[in-house]
Amino acid sequence: MxxxxxPLDRLFHALxxxxxxxxxxxxxxxxxxxxxxxxxxxxxxxxxxxxVQVLESGGLVRTEKIGRSxxxxxxxxxxxxxxxxxxxxxxxxxxxxxxxxxxxxxxxAADQLPAKxxxxxxxxx
Numbered sequence: 257m258x259x260x261x262x263p264l265d266r267l268f269h270a271l272x273x274x275x276x277x278x279x280x281x282x283x284x285x286x287x288x289x290x291x292x293x294x295x296x297x298x299x300x301x302x303x304x305x306x307x308v309q310v311l312e313s314g315g316l317v318r319t320e321k322i323g324r325s326x327x328x329x330x331x332x333x334x335x336x337x338x339x340x341x342x343x344x345x346x347x348x349x350x351x352x353x354x355x356x357x358x359x360x361x362x363x364x365a366a367d368q369l370p371a372k373x374x375x376x377x378x379x380x381x
Contacts, residue, residue, distance in 0.1 A: 263314075264337070264338075264341060266314040266315065267314040267315055267337065267338055268314075269310070269314060270310050270313065270315075270316050271314070271338070273307070273310070275307055276307050276311055278296070278297075279304075279307060280311070280330065283328060283329060284330060288328055289325040289326060290319075290325070290326045290328060291325065308326075315331055315334035316334045317329060317331055318331050
């Protein structure tokens, strides 16, 4: 049974958008202001602010007001949470695929054994 919490759902929702992923890529080099994050995009500053809010809601970034600007930085723990979740799923699938491979190899080996001769019926004289 799947056990997905609201924070994990929000985290993956935040990662589902290319603009937000690009913003995270930029933030992986260090903190930036919202205006600096908006620079490479043709969207409005208001749209960028909404993207930052989604990232913050997903726990991926933290914001801090410094003077007249808002500083944005990655929350390393949230990224680690997503990585742990993905690693757990990957390990489950690796285990399942290893078991499937072993089963298929066993079946293939059994098919290559010579067939046992069928016992002959005795004829009545």
